[in-house]
Amino acid sequence: RELPASHADPGLELGSGLCRQSFALKDEEGIFGLGEQYGEFNHRGRTLVMDQDDAYQSKTGNTYIPIPFLLSSRGYGLLLNTYQRAIFDLGQKQPDRLRFANPSNRLDYFLFFAPGPKKIIEQYTSITGRSPLVPRWSLEPWISRQTIAGWRYAEAAQKEVELMLKEQFPLGVVLYENLLAGPREGPSLGLDPETKARMPEIINQWHELGIKVVGWASAGQIAPSTASLEYYGLDQHPEFLVRNPDGSLYLGGIDKNMAYLDITNPEAMDYAWRKIYLPLFSAEPDGKASFRNINLDGIKLDFCEFFPPDETPVLVKNPSPGLRLYHPTFFSEWIYQKLDAQRPGGGITWSRGAGLGAQRTGFVWTGDRGRTFSQLKHTHLARMNAAISGIALVGTDLGGYSAGGILSEQVYNRAAAIDCFSPAFHDHGRSMPPWEQSESGKKIYRFYGRLRYNLIPYIYSLVWEAHLLGLPIMRPMFFECPEDQNCWRIEDQYFLGEKMLAAPVLENTRSRKVYLPKGDWLDFWTREPVHGPKWIDRKVPLDIMPVFVRAGAIIPVQFNSSFELGGGFSQKDKDRLTPGFLVFAENNFQSSGTWNVFDPRETQKVEAALKISRQGGKIMVQDLSPAPSAVLVYGPEPEQVYHAGRPLLKSNCHELTPGRESRWCYRSRDSAAVIYLSQK
CATH class of the missing domain: 2.60.40.1760 (glycosyl hydrolase (family 31))
Incomplete structure (x- = not known):
């Protein structure tokens, strides 16, 4: 406070x-x-x-x-x-x-x-501690609605997920709160009868569409009803729950009606995993969900902030000062490690609260925000301060959880751009979802959802950095330019890694000033060069957030079959996009690098590498992996492109498609040499 x-x-x-x-x-x-x-x-x-x-x-x-x-x-x-x-x-x-x-x-x-x-x-x-290496799929777009926004019933949730796909909105994860519980009840209880009866069918259907499924629970809390305690066998183990000095259950939570697991008791936590949580993340032998094994890929942990303060006397196995903040921190990390090890493709947590060491769990999110520009600004400040505090994986409810005013759709448009260039692209709440936006709003959301898929390799390389070095993904300006005093004062810009600089639009405006630190920069959208340090003015229509890239930078990405940024692809093709690179350079250059862009749960080789140069009218690719891959080199049209010293055949861009032989073309509409290499 x-x-x-x-x-x-x-x-x-x-x-x-x-x-x-x-x-x-x-x-x-x-x-x-x-x-x-x-x-x-x-x-x-x-x-x-x-x-x-x-x-x-x-x-x-x-x-x-x-x-x-x-x-x-x-x-x-x-x-x-x-x-x-x-x-x-x-x-x-x-x-x-x-x-x-x-x-x-x-x-x-x-x-x-x-x-x-x-x-x-x-x-x-x-x-x-540092961030875990979360599964790569957790960076894909998420969709969720609050139960009171219509998702209390299975039919509504299924229809709206189908509508997402019909509108060609990219989708990787569905967070369905009501699969496990009503808003104030413990795991596996409180379901409406229809949802409970169809739970395995819903999960299996979404998994078949390539969609991961995440449930919801109150963090370390159990409904204290007789039915709940008997269901889990906790009526026989009252010592596994936090109690009052007289031995009765301590009741807390948002409505003061939830019991708490005693996280200081290792026996209690082992019991809780086996009896309560393991069935949520287990599958049947055929890999399907059932009533016994629910087969979830992750869990949202809500209401983390209601554990009793230190001055409230409670009975636990190993009492210690500071349990109010330690309880959600320990529980989030504990369940993340358990479910990530249980799930073949990794698991994820999405937690609302914690204390020191919050970065050791999966994602945290900024809680219930309103869909207004004022709220958007303060959400951004929270992300920056969390990043400075060592928390790399900070998400939001895209644009705000609660309804805003007449500018609500504009806030949503701006938030879609910000979250595209952030750790998480996650939409939840009771505000207007993407399918209820205007046609222009739908177009903006669709574009940034697709661009998000393009950028996943680069963002996952930053997840690796967070895991190995502790560095945040969204970085305040002074992280990359501490010698520049302007950067200590600028709060409404950030670096995404060390190569990209974003200037989010946090108010109702169609122009804004952007500060570019010392060095050469290229506009991500137009490739216009700018030499810093310099303040510049930029027009910001609703579909554009200013983004700049350091000259000479290589950005690992992935492409659809037309090698486009923000281009379309089918739901079944989202996991089969072509690895590649964007090269931002002026005239002659020489650039190279190696990035960890793949998930070790999915492949033994996690690196991507590129060594490339340009001299006069010649572009030379000396090293490239994995193969096949594609490279977009922005700039004037080259005379010839070489790979490993050999000239590549030039073709028309419409003939350049994945799976064919190595070729290149020049695409005038975005001033890019498109190079496709089918083998190393």
Whole structure:
């Protein structure tokens, strides 16, 4: 929570029950991070409390994910190693002092010093953990509707998924909340009779269409009804649940009517996996779903923020301060590891809340947001602060969970562009879904959904980076250009990896200024060159978000049969797109690289590589894998293209299709040499 100056926490001032420390703040020093903070980018002058809230449409310091880690523009990181309700006064009470405190008789904290924010994040995540290598399919477009938006009944959900495919909206994952439960009930109970009767049929049908299926549950919570406890055998094991001092079940959750698993009891967690959760992620011997083995690919973990605060006495196996924040963090990581190992193609979690170490689970998301420009802006700030806090896999409910006003569709259009260039492309809620947009809105969503598939190899290479190095996927400007003081002040732009720069449109406008740091850049859409550092003006019609690529960059992608960006393909072909590369360069160049773009669950070889150059009118491809692959080289038409020293046959672009012999063509409409290589 954020404490206003008029309501400063007396504990921090007086030190009652707190252990405190303070540092000097320099005049221009900025303080960033501290979890999924919606209110500001630079927290200088604020007081933030590391506590969870149901941060519905928050624009302040209320958050689902408080992380006691900050990064200073002076070049250091600070981690307070606690799950307790720590307090950070970032120059509010005394403008020249950074003060922090923990409700304990000791402080355990780390200071990180390194040449640049990226190295600091590497150090910090080497201690707190890094993102798992989530399955590649989890980057595909998701669709979901809340039960009260019509998906309480199986027929409605099936018809609307069919409508998605009929409208040729790309689709990889369906998150169906009501497959497992009503909104306030435990796993496998509370289904409407029709949905319960058709559950295996629905899952099998979607799997046959190449769609992964994700269910829903409250994080570590069990419905305490007699029927529920008997169903799972927990009536015989009350010690596996959190209890009040008198031995009765502690009831919490959003409606104060849910029991909690005791995560501090290893025997309880082993029992919960076998009796409650394993059947959700298991299949029959023929790979199908049944009532006994539900065959889900993942689970959404909701209502993570309602575990009792430390001052509420409860009975658990191994009591420890900070269980309120540790409970959802542990549970999310625990179930992710279990289900990912159980599922042949990997599994995924989609969690709303956690504390320190939140990055060790699958995805987190920014919670229930409204579909307005104001909410879109604060959602973006939360993503940036979460990234600074070491959380790489941050998603949203695309455009907002709750209905907005008259500009709702414009917000949705802008959000589709942002989420295309982000860790997750996930639509859920009770606002207008893609099939209810205007024809122009449908076209925009369809294009960015298809472009999302083009970009999955590049984004998955960043998932690998997050897994190996701890680096976020969406990066504040100063991560890549810490020496540029402008980049510490710009909050409405970000890097996607180190090669792409995006400038999201977060208000109702048709133009915006974009800052390009030092170096040569190419407009992703027009390939217009820009030399930085420089502020430029850009027109931003509803279907365009400014995106720039470093000159000389190679972006690993995948293509449809026409080698297009944002081009169409069938549902059955989404898993058979052609690997390839985009090469952004002016005139003569030489570029090469190797990227981890494949999922080791699916293939032994995870790398893609390209070495390419241009001299005068000649393009030379020296090395390329995997084969077959395609390369788009933007720029003037070459005289000849060579592969391994041999000239390739030039053809008409309509004759250039996957599966044929190696050839090249020049496509005037996007000024690209299209090179298809059928073998290495």
